[in-house]
Amino acid sequence: MDLSFLEQELQTLQSHNLYRSLKEMASPQAKKIVLNGKQVLNFCSNNYLGLADDERIKRAAVTAINEDGFGSGASRLVCGTMSEHVKLEKKLAGFKRTEGALVFSSGYMANTGIISALVGREDVVFSDKLNHASIVDGIILSRAQLKRYAHNDMQALEGAFKTCGPCKKRLIVTDTVFSMDGDVAPLKDIVQLASRYGAMVMVDEAHAFGVLGEHGSGLIEQEGLGDQVDVQMGTLSKAAGCFGAYVCGPKVLCDYLINHSRSFIYTTAMPPACAAAASMAVDIIGQDKQRRRQVLANADYLRRGLKKSGFDTMNSTTPIVPILFKDSLKALEASKRLLEQGVFVQAIRPPTVPVNTARLRATVMATHTQEDLDLFLDCIKEL
Ligand SMILES: Cc1ncc(COP(=O)(O)O)c(C=O)c1O
Structure with a gap:
């Protein structure tokens, strides 16, 4: 059987900036993780309360x-x-x-x-x-x-x-x-x-x-x-x-x-x-009510900071904070530049989200400190 359609399909995804690949993490799932041998601040897990390595x-x-x-x-x-x-x-x-x-x-x-x-x-x-x-x-x-x-x-x-x-x-x-x-x-x-x-x-x-x-x-x-x-x-x-x-x-x-x-x-x-x-x-x-309060307070803080810098966080009211870029390439580049500065946030593109709504999906944890959130805000402001 000729499997060349696989390569063609992947090339099509690449040309539309929709190709996806896996990133290996060499640490427990926490607010700081090791990616490609470098410690980075994690803003993309669903580990909202920080319990994954409790x-x-x-x-x-x-x-x-x-x-x-x-x-x-x-x-x-x-x-x-x-x-x-x-x-x-x-x-x-x-x-x-x-x-x-x-x-x-x-x-x-x-x-x-x-x-x-x-x-x-x-x-x-x-x-x-x-x-x-x-x-x-x-x-x-x-x-x-x-x-x-x-x-x-x-x-x-x-x-x-x-x-x-x-x-x-x-x-x-x-x-x-x-x-x-x-x-x-x-x-x-x-x-x-x-x-x-x-x-x-x-x-x-x-x-x-x-x-x-x-x-x-x-x-x-x-x-x-x-x-x-x-x-x-x-x-x-x-x-x-x-x-x-x-x-x-x-x-x-x-x-x-x-x-x-x-x-x-x-x-x-x-x-x-x-x-x-x-x-x-x-x-x-x-x-543990305190973790819940903290993650929601952290999300509010991040959203306020992002809005102040002119970003569109859509209708988010929870620890999931989208930052709308619309264009897939722009979202990918933003994710790449943040990672270079030690902040890990994934770009989410179609088909996971509707066409023309590519975004960074930032997620906040109860264990993030104000310093962590400020670092995120400072880095993204540069964009
Ligand atoms: C809304 C929603 N439902 C279901 C799932 C699937 O859950 P699981 O990862 O446990 O398969 C997810 C995420 O993965 C989700 O975001």
Whole structure:
């Protein structure tokens, strides 16, 4: 088989400044990391609370390895459900104040597995245009009809309901914090529309879990909408600093997913050490309000500084702070120049973001000091 199309495709990406490659990090995930042998200040992880290398989490994982070994050895339904999985699920249900919780091996797998289990050919999914790729892929996999509505536009969502033909089930799905824009979904309006038009609501709290809400459980908690959101999905890989994902909701939802969700059923269970680490992260998140306050205060400080220097931070209100350049090459060059000065911020380009909205996606951590933020602001001002 002639594979020259691979090279041609990559050259096309290069010529449009859309080629992507991996950067190797030779240090733990923290605010300072070692890239290409040089220590740089990290402004692009999702490790918002700085928990990825937290001693308590590392200890919980090591203890679990010593007690339970590393691999889980089987899928959850065969013989891979270990005490650490059950403990984490109980903890998550308590933390999110839901009847049940179910852990998936990753957020990508949770979204694809939940959506494709809940809806099918005779159903319609209403999905925000800026929802994460894993939601989009879940909808494709489900074969349901897709109605994409303009980002956070409730008139567009209502319009989509009005023009929607007959169907069996309706599902609205939205990120609560949008991963590339750092803005939040109008959740109150969404649940109202859902109740008016008889739709289920599913939210993805990947970037809100650990960051928003009085106890850090997410936007649903902040808005007091726990009993109005049917499917609460989130990840353990971002603010929690671990790996994996959860769905929280009624017990019947969890039982249904155990029986229908292919990405839950047909994969090896998460290693018990990951579950033990995540349990510890949930405890820390619940107890440590100060980290949450600090990361939000840091984000406000950075946004104010950027706006003062004339940058467009879009509608961000969370630790995700986009800096809009529009042009991919300009965003790439900005990222390169910042890295030369010891500040690591990735350029995000299409297809991850819509055409003509290339940006730097700066993310702030609770462990960044004012000095770190000022260094970032001084370097970017030079651009
Ligand atoms: C909104 C959102 N949902 C889901 C995911 C997937 O989660 P995971 O990295 O655990 O697969 C991500 C990020 O990767 C995300 O940003």
